[in-house]
Amino acid sequence: MNHSSKKRMVVQKVAFAGMSLVASLTVVFIILIVVYIFSMGAGAISFEFIFSAPYDGMRSGGILPAIIGTFYLTVGTAVLAVPLGLGAAIYLSEYAPDNQVTRIIRIAITNLSGIPSVVYGLFGLGLFVLFLRLGTSILAASMTLAIMTLPVIISTAEEALRAVPQSFRVVSISLGGTRLQTIRKIVLPEAMPGILTGVILGLERAAGETAPIMFTGAAFFLPQLPTSLTDATMALPYHLFVIATQVPGMPIQIQFGTALVLLVFVLGMNLIASIIRSRARAKRQW
């Protein structure tokens, strides 16, 4: 080995070491954040914390209304965004011709995914809360979150649909199937795990968002549970924001406990998505 190639190997070693160091530090840092919240928040978790409403200016009691509220908002988002997103994905993957209009649809989806969440909040306030007179409500907040989640669902579902081999479609059509039959009997079932993964990841984002619901449906403090879609609701992310910044003398443990519950909610969805994905990969026949 001559001098210059030795030097090159040293450069490579140093560079590889540097890269692996950066990558590991990033990952360690992420793990640290999660572990930190778990260890600090675990002490706050009790039956009362999960299953009762806050009192004493939120400095005591639990966070049940916020948990239920986030659950409602997530379900509301799913009900609105999943059919619409799936339909749009089916259109793009199975029907859309390769033309200018389709390109504009794709640009629109990319732009929807890039619009800041707080701008969605403004839009929801302008359209749903004020113009459509839904008021600050679960309905208005879910609609806002649904439009925000739509691009995530469309693009992941489209990707899953496109991953189904084209040959399956051709065979189905050649056997006398209509497009719709082909989609219903082969394409959708085969793409379902991928679609579900995308849907859950989209909803995970919606569940953790604060800015879009601040002016559209989230309440600062509501001891009782919402009873209708037109009620405002507490929500975990907004609650965490409130108790971390707006309430003086807030016990630190309640803050960590709230962060922990939100984290478990979100990471739980992430975990479910990963399980669906890896199971589907193992079972896949193509």
Added chain:
Amino acid sequence: MDTPFIPGPQQRKAQAIFSQAIEILITAVVKAMGYSAIVFVIMIFYFLMSEGIAAVGEVPLSVLFSARWYPIEGYYGILPLIGGSLLVTVGATLFAVPIGLATAIYISEIAPRWMREVLKPIIEILAGLPSVVLGFIGIIALAPQLRVLLDLPTGLTALAGSILLGLIAIPTIVSVAEDALDSVPRSYRDAALAIGATRWQTIMRVTLPAARSGVLTGVMLGVGRAIGETMTVMMVTGNAPVMVRSLSAILMPTRTMTATIAAEMGEVAKGSVHYHVLFLIGVILFLISLIVNIIASAMVFRVKKRAERILS
């Protein structure tokens, strides 16, 4: 079984007509759903403009483009807010791009397979962390550390915002850049290695340049996320709408456009000047994200595979 291809009206079974009608109906519905994305973008722009445009009439441009944001007394200068957003975003970019790229290169080119399988889901966790949780961590842990470390009056600074926004941008940069690196054909690398390049030289001179457009897209999208991020910056930057005049501003509190909307929208009266100006800021954010995303998607090089898709 012997049905002719051109059926007369009496031979065509009612059932077949029904199922064809369903097919046409569903196709139309699905098409409308596809088009809905365009409708939503237009609607969002319309609703932002319909409230925001009034501000231009109510507030003289010289006030709007002044350096003082103090709405209670009628000062609606948005320059400090734009400056704050830029400051924090540039800081986040400086922080996130090197780390994100290094991580992407490590995952795609250097790490063994099992390591890749461990790293990717963990990076995904970061992408899933709600911004309010990161903001909370910023208040509780990061800001106090920065205050002590840098001997500042407060840790709630543009720097804290930059670091956390960087964290938010990293997963986007990593995943898009890693995809781009991954899609560089194996043969490129083999060719470089075959003529005696080290793996490192191959990465720097062949793989990375070949994946350039995808990597840049990842960076753009990461930066785009950082500009639009709201809760984290609102919680950790101290929220002082001060004009950025020197580099030292990074160690002082600042206030971004997004945080301004989030912090003040809840308290303004509908139809007031303040309300309109906040919508105008929304319009500006909308346009910035539009530009960033159009540039990012224009950079993605897509190979057309249409004929291949249908006939193989």
Added chain:
Amino acid sequence: MDKIVIEDFSIEYSDGTESLRHINLHIPANQLTVLFGPAGGGKSTLLRSINRLNDLADVKSTKGQILFDGINILDKKVDVINLRRKVGMVFARPVVLPFSIRRNLTYGFELAGVRDAVLIEESVERSLVQSALWDEVKDRLDEPAISLSGGQQQRLCLARSLIQQPEVILLDEPTSGLDPISTLKVENSLQDLKQDYTIVLVPHSVQQAARTADTAAFFLQGELIEVGIGAELFTNPTESRTQRYIEGRYG
């Protein structure tokens, strides 16, 4: 008697690839007609026109007629679904659907809304016997089709195309990925199937064309160069381009 008559048929794709120009061809009933020639000559395109599978592709224009029992199937009023039920197709790579062996076979019935269990059960057996697969799979019909070997998969695809008793079977290089033994099995099945069906085959080699053809048609770059009785065309072609191709000078 001619099952299919192709009259002055031309087709062009939007991207300009693989078009056919002015094709005139008679496909006799209950015979095996072979379409052969170098790659890119338009053989597959012609096959896919007979069951209108080209509707899925970006076709710029079609001209002329394809008469199926005297009816022009390029006519807009034609019920394409019905046509495809009468025309079975087997592709170059075995494409088994991600179902069980049985459901792969019955999928066509499922699409057509046929629920007659006795008919379905009989058809499963008949089609598997016809494609020489019955003995190998009769005890494992509910296993995933993907568990079959490549040769078995392709015979399953043949059986699947036969199950609704079509009138015509189109085969696009059906043995290109198979070993010689599986290839022979498929070829033998085809010879038997001629009694009941009209078969159009794009072979994967000149040798296969010569072995199997009753009628042979030579395609070169979108044109039909010549048509003849199988044995004659391969021993004594009239066109020099055909001769040189058969001799292996190009292609």
